[in-house]
Amino acid sequence: MSLAPTPLRVLAFAGSLRRNSYNRRLLDAAAEAAPSGISVTVHDSIADVPLFDEDLEAGTAGGPTGVTRLRAAIAAADGVLMATPEYNQSLPGVLKNTLDWLSRDDARYGAVLAGKPVAIMGATPGHWGTRLAQSQLRHALAAMGALTMTAPQLYIAEAGTGIEPGTGYADAATLKRLQRFLQGFDAWMRLLRGEHPPARET
Numbered sequence: 001m002s003l004a005p006t007p008l009r010v011l012a013f014a015g016s017l018r019r020n021s022y023n024r025r026l027l028d029a030a031a032e033a034a035p036s037g038i039s040v041t042v043h044d045s046i047a048d049v050p051l052f053d054e055d056l057e058a059g060t061a062g063g064p065t066g067v068t069r070l071r072a073a074i075a076a077a078d079g080v081l082m083a084t085p086e087y088n089q090s091l092p093g094v095l096k097n098t099l100d101w102l103s104r105d106d107a108r109y110g111a112v113l114a115g116k117p118v119a120i121m122g123a124t125p126g127h128w129g130t131r132l133a134q135s136q137l138r139h140a141l142a143a144m145g146a147l148t149m150t151a152p153q154l155y156i157a158e159a160g161t162g163i164e165p166g167t168g169y170a171d172a173a174t175l176k177r178l179q180r181f182l183q184g185f186d187a188w189m190r191l192l193r194g195e196h197p198p199a200r201e202t
C-alpha cells in the first residue's frame with residue numbers, strides 16, 4: 001500500500017507591481033495548475049515592502065509591516081515560487097529590494113530564505129523569456145543561501161501572444177510547460193526533504 005505524499009505549501013510572489021502583470025497572472029495560473037501534491041498561495045503584492053534602509057531596519061522592531069507579512073508567509077511555507085519580469089536585461093529593482101530585506105537575519109524568522117527550496121520563472125512580451133533577469137535572481141538567491149531549483153527552468157517569451165483578451169493568461173502549450181515545471185518543483189522540495197520524489201508525468 002502506498003501512502004499519499006505530504007501536501008506541500010508553496011508561497012508565490014511576483015517581482016512586478018503592475019495591476020495586469022504577466023508574471024502575477026503566471027502565478028495565478030500556477031495556483032490553478034498545481035499538481036495534487038502541492039498548493040500554491042499567491043502573495044497579493046510586494047508593494048508594501050519599503051526601500052531597504054539599515055536605519056529603517058534598526059528603527060522598526062521586527063521590520064516594517066510589509067516585510068514582516070512576507071517573512072511570516074514564507075516561514076509558514078515549504079517552498080517559495082517567484083515570477084520575475086526583466087527590466088533592462090536585469091532583475092527588477094522592486095524584487096531585488098525585497099530580497100535584500102529577506103536576506104537579513106530577522107530576530108523572529110532569521111534569514112527566511114536560507115535553506116528554503118525556491119523555484120524561479122519569468123514572463124515577458126519580449127523574445128528572450130527573462131533569461132538574464134532569472135540568471136541574476138539565481139545569483140542573488142545563492143548569496144542568501146536559498147536552495148533554488150536547477151531544472152527544469154521556465155522562460156516565457158512573447159507573453160500574451162495569441163491569447164484573446166479576457167480569455168485567460170496562457171495557451172495550452174504554456175500551461176503544459178507550467179505544469180511540468182511545478183511537478184519538477186514538487187520533486188525538488190521532496191528531494192530536499194529526503195522524501196522519495198514522485199514519478200514525473202511524461
Ligand SMILES: Cc1cc2nc3c(=O)[nH]c(=O)nc-3n(C[C@H](O)[C@H](O)[C@H](O)COP(=O)(O)O)c2cc1C
Nearest residue numbers: 016018021022023024085086087088089124125126
Ligand atoms: C524599464 C523597463 C525595461 C524593460 N526591459 C526589458 C528587457 O530588458 N527585457 C525584456 O524582455 N523586457 C523588458 N521590458 C518589458 C517587460 O518585460 C514588460 O513590461 C513586462 O510586461 C513586465 O512584466 P509584468 O507584465 O509582469 O509587469 C522592460 C520594461 C520596462 C518598463
